Amino acid sequence: DQQVKQNSPSLSVQEGRISILNCDYTNSMFDYFLWYKKYPAEGPTFLISISSIKDKNEDGRFTVFLNKSAKHLSLHIVPSQPGDSAVYFCAALDQTGANNLFFGTGTRLTVIP
Amino acid sequence: ETGVTQTPRHLVMGMTNKKSLKCEQHLGHNAMYWYKQSAKKPLELMFVYNFKEQTENNSVPSRFSPECPNSSHLFLHLHTLQPEDSALYLCASSQPGQGDYEQYFGPGTRLTVT
Numbered sequence: 233d234q235q236v237k238q239n240s241p242s243l244s245v246q247e248g249r250i251s252i253l254n255c256d257y258t259n260s261m262f263d264y265f266l267w268y269k270k271y272p273a274e275g276p277t278f279l280i281s282i283s284s285i286k287d288k289n290e291d292g293r294f295t296v297f298l299n300k301s302a303k304h305l306s307l308h309i310v311p312s313q314p315g316d317s318a319v320y321f322c323a324a325l326d327q328t329g330a331n332n333l334f335f336g337t338g339t340r341l342t343v344i345p
Numbered sequence: 346e347t348g349v350t351q352t353p354r355h356l357v358m359g360m361t362n363k364k365s366l367k368c369e370q371h372l373g374h375n376a377m378y379w380y381k382q383s384a385k386k387p388l389e390l391m392f393v394y395n396f397k398e399q400t401e402n403n404s405v406p407s408r409f410s411p412e413c414p415n416s417s418h419l420f421l422h423l424h425t426l427q428p429e430d431s432a433l434y435l436c437a438s439s440q441p442g443q444g445d446y447e448q449y450f451g452p453g454t455r456l457t458v459t
Contacts, residue, residue, distance in 0.1 A: 234387060241385075264446055275349070275435055275450030276388075321388070330401060331441055333448060335388040 235259045236324050238336035246344050251309040253339050255322030258303065262324040266333070267296060267307050270319045279320075280307070312343045348372065351436050351451035358426065359459055366421040366454045368436030376441050377419040378448065379411060382433040394419060395441065426458045 237256045245251045255265075263284035268276035282289040282296045282305070289296050295308045309316055322336040349370045358364050370377065379391040393401035394413040408430075410422040419436055433455050437448040 236387065266447065268450075273354075273452065275351075275437075275452045277450070278447045281447065325446055327446075330393070331446060332390055332393065332401065333388075333446070334390075337385060337387045 233258075234336075235262075236322055236334045236336040238320075238322055238339050240339050241337070242340040242342070244342045244344060245312045247314055248311045251307075251312045251316065251341055251343065253307040253309075253320050253322075253341065255305045255307075255336055256303060257305075257324050257334075259324070259326070259334070260303070261326040261329065262334070263327050264325050265296070265298060265305050266323045266325075267294075268321040268323060268335075270321065270338070276321055309341075312341075314343045314345050317341055317343050349436060349438055349449050349451035351434075351454050353454060354452065355455045355457075357457045357459060358423070360426060360428070362426075363422070363424040365423065366434055366436075366456075368419040368421075368451055370417055370419075370436075370438035370449070370451075372438055372440075372449060374438035374440045374449070375416055376439045377413060377416070378437040378439075379419065379421050380435040380437065382435060382453070384432075388435065392421075423456075426456075428458050431456055431458045 266281040267279040269279045270276040298305045319338045321338045323333040352367045377394045380388045391405045392411040412420040433453045435453045436451040439448045
């Protein structure tokens with residue numbers, strides 16, 4: 233059973249607008265969350281993370297929001313740029329466990345110039 | 346070389362072949378991982394090594410055999426694979442502890458089993 237879900241396989245956004253990528257999780261023990269970005273023919277690269285003691289973490293154009301009660305997190309990219317076009321993976325882990333990451337299936341973001 | 350490298354980048358093999366995937370990390374990390382990524386599925390953790398010791402085997406069939414001779418190198422030996430084993434195999438490394446959970450990935454090996 234998938235513990236981390238990204239229900240939107242794809243998203244298209246106009247350049248300059250906001251991109252919102254969503255992620256849901258089922259395991260209430262997850263307390264640390266990461267977003268990865270993947271270009272074709274490359275491995276995933278770390279983008280931004282958030283601990284469950286926070287509800288928001290911002291890094292430049294990227295902001296991650298965490299809603300623990302809803303078991304939901306989202307990644308906001310603003311303004312979106314064509315170079316942001318990639319597949320974005322959400323990942324979660326239980327810091328008291330084996331520290332293994334559980335990944336979602338990814339959302340392909342296309343930013344239209 | 347920097348980061349995490351994987352060779353080969355592409356591999357086509359028959360079901361009776363024996364081949365190996367190689368991963369090397371130049372980050373001084375103590376943990377290394379093998380993941381499998383199939384189409385429309387999440388990355389699936391296969392094996393975890395901490396300080397060269399295997400700490401996780403995620404119910405992976407025995408036709409996949411990992412080897413970690415030192416903290417910088419990780420191999421995945423393949424034999425008598427099935428067509429459903431065709432996937433992207435990703436290696437990653439990390440430095441566990443101190444609240445740093447980020448894993449650094451290699452570019453992957455695209456495996457096709459014919």
